[in-house]
C-alpha cells in the first residue's frame with residue numbers, strides 16, 4: 001500500500017529540487033503540498049528568474065535593449081522567462097507583447113482545486129483573488145482522492161454512484177465565468193484518487209472523464225497522472241526506482257477509451273494565484289487560514305529540501321567529498337553529485353514525508369534546519385494566538401457577544417462581493433463552517449474538521 005500511495009509522491013517531490021550543477025542557493029522558501037508537489041506563490045514566481053542581460057528593474061539601464069531594432073526586441077522577448085516578461089510588462093512599449101507571452105507561457109500553470117467549481121466557484125469559497133483569474137490561460141485543476149470521496153458523498157453511492165452527473169456542462173459554465181481567457185486545462189489526478197478503483201475505471205476517474213469529454217472546443221483539456229511504467233503487469237517487489245514512474249497525459253478517444261501520451265515535460269511550474277485582499281472579520285479569519293496553510297507547505301518544503309542540502313553539503317564545493325549513506329544499516333556509498341538525492345528517494349523515501357526528520361544531517365546543517373523549523377513554529381504560534389482571540393470571544397462570550405459576531409459575519413457575507421457564496425449569509429456554508437468550528441471548540445475543545453475553504 002505504501003508503495004502505491006507514497007512513491008509517486010516521492011518522484012514528484014524530488015522533481016522540485018535543484019539538480020547538479022547547482023547554480024542557485026538552496027530555496028529556503030520552498031512550499032510543497034502533501035501530494036509532493038511544489039506550489040510557487042505568485043509574488044515569488046515573478047521575482048525568481050529575472051534574466052534579461054543588461055536589464056535591471058531600473059528603466060534607465062534598459063537603453064541597450066531598447067536601441068535594438070523592434071523586430072529583434074520582440075524576438076528576444078520570446079526567449080525570456082515568465083518572471084522577466086512580467087517585469088517587461090511594466091514598460092509601455094513592450095507591455096502588450098510581453099503580456100501575451102507571459103500569460104501563454106507553457107511552463108507556468110495556475111493551480112486551483114476541482115472542488116471549488118463543484119461548490120459553485122464563488123469568491124467566498126476561495127482564498128485566491130478571483131479578479132486575477134480573468135488573465136490566466138493555463139490552469140491546473142487538482143483532482144485528489146479527498147475530492148473524489150466528496151463527490152461520492154454528494155452523488156450517493158447506493159446502489160451506484162451517478163457518474164452521469166460528473167463534472168459536465170455545469171462545471172464548464174462556472175469555469176468559463178472565472179477563467180474567461182483559459183486555453184489549456186490540465187486535470188492533475190493524483191494516483192491515490194484511483195486507489196482500489198483502477199481496475200473498474202481504467203486510468204481516468206469517471207467524474208473527471210466526463211469533464212474532459214464535455215470540454216468546450218476552444219479549450220485543450222487533458223488528465224495528467226503519474227503512472228508506473230509497469231502498470232498492468234505484476235508490481236516489482238522491493239524498492240521502487242525513480243525511473244519506474246513517468247507522467248502521462250490522457251486524452252479521450254472513441255468508445256470511451258483514453259489515449260495516453262508519455263510526457264518528458266512534467267516539471268512545469270505550479271503557481272498559486274495571489275490571495276484575495278479581503279477585510280472585515282471574514283477577511284481576517286481567512287488571512288490566518290491562508291498563513292496556516294502556507295506554514296504547512298513550508299514545513300513539507302523543508303523536509304524535502306533537507307535531501308538536497310545534504311547532497312550539496314558534500315558535493316557543491318571545490319573539493320567534493322563522497323560519503324556513506326547516513327542511515328544506519330545502509331551500505332550505499334555516494335560518489336557523484338545528485339546520487340544521494342536519487343538514493344534517498346528510492347531507498348529512504350518514507351523520510352521525504354516525515355516532518356522534522358533531521359538526524360541524518362551533519363551537525364551544522366541540522367542546526368540550520370532546526371532554526372528554520374523554529375521560525376515556522378513561531379509563525380504558527382502567531383496564527384494560533386490570533387485565532388484563539390476570535391475563538392475565545394465566541395466560547396467565553398455570552399449570547400449577546402455571539403449574536404454580535406454572527407451579525408458582523410452575516411452582514412459581510414451578504415454585502416462583500418469577495419465573500420459571496422451564492423446564498424444568504426446566515427445560510428451560507430462559510431458562516432455554517434465557522435459556527436460549527438466555534439461550537440466544537442466550545443463543546444469539545446478541539447475542532448474535528450478544517451474550515452471549508454479552497455486554497
Ligand SMILES: [Zn+2]
Pocket residue numbers: 325326327330331332343347348
Ligand atoms: Zn541509504
